[in-house]
Amino acid sequence: MRQPSVIARRVAAASVTLVVAAGAAACGPKDNDAKGAGGDSKPQKGGTLTVLNANPQEDFDPARLYTSGGGNVPSLVFRTLTTRNRESGAAGAKVVPDLATDTGRPSENATVWTYTLKKGLKYEDGTPITSADIKYGIERSFAAELSGGAPYLRDWLIGGADYQGPYKDKKGLASIETPDDLTIVFHLNKPEGEFPYLATQTQFTPVPKAKDKGTKYEEHPISSGPYKVVKNENDGERLTLERNTYWSAATDAERKAYPDKIDVRSGLDSSVINQRLSASQAADAAAVTTDTNLGPAELAKVTGDKALAARVGTGHFGYTNYIAFNPKVKPFDDPKVRQAIAYAVDRSSVINAAGGSSLAEAATTYLPNQKSFGYTPYDHFPAGASGNPAKAKELLKEAGHPNGITVTLTHSNDKDFETSPEIATALQDALKKAGITVKLQGLEVNDYKDKIHSVKSEPGFFLAHWGADWPSGGPFLAPIFDGRQIVKDGANFNTGFLDDKSVNGEIDAINKLTNLDEAAQRWGALDKKIGEQALTVPLFHPVYKRLYGSAVKNIVISDWTGVLDISQVAVK
Amino acid sequence: MSEAIVASQAPGTDLASVPGASGARQFWRRLRTQRAALVAAGVVALLVLLALAAPLLTAIEGQDPTTYHPSLIDSARGGVPVGSFGGVSGDHWLGVEPQTGRDLFARLVYGARVSLGVALGATVVQVLVGVVVGVAAALGNRWIDQLLSRITDIFVAMPLMIMSLALLAIVPSSFPRPLLVAFVIGLIAWGNTAKIVRAQTLTLKGLDYVSAARLSGWNTWRIARRELLPGLAAPVITYAALLVPMNISAEAALSFLGVGVKPPTPSWGQMLTAANVWYQAAPQYLLLPAGALLVTVLALTVLGDGVRTALDPRAASRLRVGTGRKREAKADADSKKATADADSKKATADASAKMAATEADSKKATADASAKKEAEA
Numbered sequence: 009m010r011q012p013s014v015i016a017r018r019v020a021a022a023s024v025t026l027v028v029a030a031g032a033a034a035c036g037p038k039d040n041d042a043k044g045a046g047g048d049s050k051p052q053k054g055g056t057l058t059v060l061n062a063n064p065q066e067d068f069d070p071a072r073l074y075t076s077g078g079g080n081v082p083s084l085v086f087r088t089l090t091t092r093n094r095e096s097g098a099a100g101a102k103v104v105p106d107l108a109t110d111t112g113r114p115s116e117n118a119t120v121w122t123y124t125l126k127k128g129l130k131y132e133d134g135t136p137i138t139s140a141d142i143k144y145g146i147e148r149s150f151a152a153e154l155s156g157g158a159p160y161l162r163d164w165l166i167g168g169a170d171y172q173g174p175y176k177d178k179k180g181l182a183s184i185e186t187p188d189d190l191t192i193v194f195h196l197n198k199p200e201g202e203f204p205y206l207a208t209q210t211q212f213t214p215v216p217k218a219k220d221k222g223t224k225y226e227e228h229p230i231s232s233g234p235y236k237v238v239k240n241e242n243d244g245e246r247l248t249l250e251r252n253t254y255w256s257a258a259t260d261a262e263r264k265a266y267p268d269k270i271d272v273r274s275g276l277d278s279s280v281i282n283q284r285l286s287a288s289q290a291a292d293a294a295a296v297t298t299d300t301n302l303g304p305a306e307l308a309k310v311t312g313d314k315a316l317a318a319r320v321g322t323g324h325f326g327y328t329n330y331i332a333f334n335p336k337v338k339p340f341d342d343p344k345v346r347q348a349i350a351y352a353v354d355r356s357s358v359i360n361a362a363g364g365s366s367l368a369e370a371a372t373t374y375l376p377n378q379k380s381f382g383y384t385p386y387d388h389f390p391a392g393a394s395g396n397p398a399k400a401k402e403l404l405k406e407a408g409h410p411n412g413i414t415v416t417l418t419h420s421n422d423k424d425f426e427t428s429p430e431i432a433t434a435l436q437d438a439l440k441k442a443g444i445t446v447k448l449q450g451l452e453v454n455d456y457k458d459k460i461h462s463v464k465s466e467p468g469f470f471l472a473h474w475g476a477d478w479p480s481g482g483p484f485l486a487p488i489f490d491g492r493q494i495v496k497d498g499a500n501f502n503t504g505f506l507d508d509k510s511v512n513g514e515i516d517a518i519n520k521l522t523n524l525d526e527a528a529q530r531w532g533a534l535d536k537k538i539g540e541q542a543l544t545v546p547l548f549h550p551v552y553k554r555l556y557g558s559a560v561k562n563i564v565i566s567d568w569t570g571v572l573d574i575s576q577v578a579v580k
Numbered sequence: 581m582s583e584a585i586v587a588s589q590a591p592g593t594d595l596a597s598v599p600g601a602s603g604a605r606q607f608w609r610r611l612r613t614q615r616a617a618l619v620a621a622g623v624v625a626l627l628v629l630l631a632l633a634a635p636l637l638t639a640i641e642g643q644d645p646t647t648y649h650p651s652l653i654d655s656a657r658g659g660v661p662v663g664s665f666g667g668v669s670g671d672h673w674l675g676v677e678p679q680t681g682r683d684l685f686a687r688l689v690y691g692a693r694v695s696l697g698v699a700l701g702a703t704v705v706q707v708l709v710g711v712v713v714g715v716a717a718a719l720g721n722r723w724i725d726q727l728l729s730r731i732t733d734i735f736v737a738m739p740l741m742i743m744s745l746a747l748l749a750i751v752p753s754s755f756p757r758p759l760l761v762a763f764v765i766g767l768i769a770w771g772n773t774a775k776i777v778r779a780q781t782l783t784l785k786g787l788d789y790v791s792a793a794r795l796s797g798w799n800t801w802r803i804a805r806r807e808l809l810p811g812l813a814a815p816v817i818t819y820a821a822l823l824v825p826m827n828i829s830a831e832a833a834l835s836f837l838g839v840g841v842k843p844p845t846p847s848w849g850q851m852l853t854a855a856n857v858w859y860q861a862a863p864q865y866l867l868l869p870a871g872a873l874l875v876t877v878l879a880l881t882v883l884g885d886g887v888r889t890a891l892d893p894r895a896a897s898r899l900r901v902g903t904g905r906k907r908e909a910k911a912d913a914d915s916k917k918a919t920a921d922a923d924s925k926k927a928t929a930d931a932s933a934k935m936a937a938t939e940a941d942s943k944k945a946t947a948d949a950s951a952k953k954e955a956e957a
Contacts, residue, residue, distance in 0.1 A: 279857065303658070303857055304658030304659050304660075304678070304679055304857075305658060305660075305678070305857040305858040305859075305860070305861045305862070306658070306857070306861075307657060307658035308654075308657045308658040308659075308660035308678070308858075308861035308862070309860050309861045311656070311657045311658075312657075312861075354648075356650050356655070357648045357650055357680070359655065360648075360650055360653060360655055360659045360679050360680065360681075361659075361679055361680065363658055363659065363679070364653075364654070364655040364656060364657065364658045364659040364679070365655040365656050366655075366656045366657070366658065367658065394650070421838055423838075429842075429843045430679070430680075430843075430854075432843075433646075433680075433843045433844045434648065434680065436844065437646060437647065437648050437844075438648075448842060448843065448844075450842060450843075452749060
């Protein structure tokens with residue numbers, strides 16, 4: 009069922025990785041700080057906010073963006089039907105209305121979703137925003153030349169799998185109805201209680217058909233948000249955003265839009281970004297970054313300096329790094345061998361390799377340790393902080409390997425501190441104590457991705473990671489553990505080849521729920537149940553730490569994105 | 581290594597073919613007069629000893645290069661070593677590695693094994709291939725010479741780094757990595773050795789004693805072995821001595837780029853990669869491998885330079901420190917009578933050796949530059 013969206017999904021996975029790769033992932037105490045630096049005064053309008061980034065905003069077309077909750081810089085320009093709640097911590101993982109008056113009204117078992125637009129919404133040129141423009145924006149994301157978004161629309165909308173986009177198919181998608189200028193109705197092919205989460209993605213931004221220039225639209229996308237793009241140089245390397253005077257704060261409860269101007273400069277080295285933010289001189293005092301985390305060495309330096317340490321924002325993004333097994337490969341077909349490895353794992357040394365306890369939190373559950381995911385604590389194979397080699401040896405003996413085993417651990421040669429050699433060597437050292445000799449197989453990163461996502465070449469024992477498209481158990485568990493999503497000739501994400509009727513049935517049942525809190529609980533319970541099979545060994549959840557300039561105020565870091573929300577920042 | 585070759589040349593049966601039976605003794609006398617070369621030789625000997633005795637030394641220290649020590653690092657601060665100077669203590673002589681707590685002294689001495697071993701291995705391969713191809717081209721007929729010379733040109737034109745990156749990426753990871761790296765460097769960068777050997781062989785070939793050997797009915801193989809190889813020793817040793825530091829830099833660069841030896845095997849280049857972000861928080865982590873690399877490459881280069889001076893004093897750079905030209909001139913005057921018999925031959929041999937030396941000079945400049953770059957990184 010995911011076949012048509014394989015490429016999109018891979019792009020997605022890659023873009024999630026990008027976010028993290030920019031710096032070492034890390035985690036820390038759970039006290040999400042929403043402190044305002046640079047004085048006690050209230051945030052004021054005005055000034056220029058500088059954004060120092062590593063990766064240029066190469067795509068600025070709402071159809072092509074793969075974002076979680078509408079993204080950071082894109083969310084300043086594109087308003088969507090719903091959006092993420094712009095609050096710190098767990099409250100920020102809620103979905104709230106944006107262009108629509110509510111988060112959607114489900115009917116017919118959550119297969120039909122109806123939205124009504126707020127009154128008085130306008131584009132940057134003063135023309136009114138209509139529901140037909142939202143329909144058109146979604147339709148153009150189906151065009152092959154504008155691919156890049158998440159696969160869900162194609163999978164969920166009736167007729168979505170075959171639709172080629174409005175340039176080839178002028179009639180449009182019949183499953184999106186616009187009975188009047190303010191109403192839009194979506195018809196899905198199956199119950200999807202999490203549709204409001206999907207409606208936060210930039211594909212749900214209105215695009216006026218008359219202004220659409222196809223692939224050139226990204227040079228000047230028509231703004232519906234508080235800022236418009238004034239300049240876009242070198243394919244998103246340098247962006248200048250200024251106020252969209254037709255945007256009204258009265259219709260937008262989420263975006264604060266304090267600065268008058270946003271100056272995005274990208275293509276910088278991550279160490280340069282952190283150096284400039286810590287020096288915080290001239291324009292850099294009013295600077296933030298939306299893609300560069302502090303690495304372990306930088307953290308060591310920053311924590312030694314109190315003034316600097318006060319300018320670090322800490323956040324948690326729903327993300328899990330884990331060991332994956334292919335149960336078709338011996339000896340991992342034996343649950344006892346998988347359990348032995350789960351017992352032998354030394355999470356403290358893995359966490360040190362990932363950047364230390366401030367940048368990573370031990371994981372024993374597959375779902376991230378956040379309420380919105382339905383986090384249900386469990387530790388089926390308790391290894392403690394530094395492993396239980398005695399128990400592992402015992403299990404290996406029961407499995408018929410009294411003299412230990414020799415296995416190959418596949419990892420990437422990326423420098424991401426996630427699936428990289430540092431993590432693999434830490435595991436190698438820990439498993440040695442349990443009589444498990446680990447040989448390392450490091451692959452070039454593209455080769456590694458191809459291998460682990462192909463049914464034919466999937467290794468038996470490898471490092472993997474998964475990030476959330478939105479803060480819920482659905483996009484976390486379904487692609488990995490739904491037996492109907494095993495892709496035989498394409499990118500497969502169900503790497504444990506789990507095809508369990510009761511698991512598949514529960515996934516369907518939860519998707520019918522429109523009460524997201526109830527759904528979260530059920531996802532958590534399902535995760536706990538799947539965990540008993542030891543198809544994965546969760547290792548750690550990353551914690552993001554990012555510096556911001558000394559004049560930056562009103563820091564908001566939600567559990568949805570784990571990073572500072574640029575729409576809340578003030579520089580005066 | 582150079583000692584062995586030079587020594588084997590001493591009991592040369594054909595006195596006229598060697599630049600004097602006293603060549604080896606003269607070489608040692610000239611080398612001894614160069615203080616810098618002697619110091620460099622001492623440093624190199626010490627490094628080799630450290631590398632060979634790595635298991636013993638780490639046993640004395642009570643450590644090994646792969647065991648993690650989580651208690652010695654501050655996890656909350658990104659894994660920076662606890663204590664001053666990167667956690668230097670009686671148990672950990674040079675401190676521990678950030679993020680893992682592995683012993684740095686153990687990693688450094690085990691890393692020396694990889695760096696020196698790979699460099700020497702690569703040099704042996706380069707010299708073997710270079711001499712075989714060079715001599716074959718010089719002694720073969722026109723077609724063989726043309727073919728081998730063009731192949732040599734192709735290999736000279738190949739950028740070592742890019743070719744190695746490509747080769748190392750495609751070979752399965754089950755192949756023993758240090759051996760592979762030595763072979764890859766050795767099999768790509770032999771072109772210049774072959775060119776020098778070919779030129780030198782062509783010069784020697786035209787000399788009377790070789791003609792005499794040919795006229796008396798010796799076959800090509802015997803002429804190559806008995807008459808030519810001893811005459812090739814000097815330029816080849818000179819060039820090989822300068823290849824070693826270049827190969828050390830190449831191995832470090834490849835490991836730095838992530839295609840050299842694989843973790844957890846320590847190597848200096850790999851330590852540099854891991855350490856380059858730590859230069860502010862844990863400077864000794866970066867300075868140790870960088871310093872080791874700098875000292876090794878410098879010592880080997882100075883030694884190589886000394887060897888060249890001793891083998892061919894006329895090509896020695898006048899700017900080099902400690903070449904001991906005055907004392908050397910005296911030593912030369914003393915031994916004049918020993919070399920008198922080989923006067924005519926020596927002039928031609930010198931010309932080609934000078935050519936080799938010029939080439940070696942430019943090579944060395946690159947080696948120095950890359951060593952400096954490593955240190956800065």
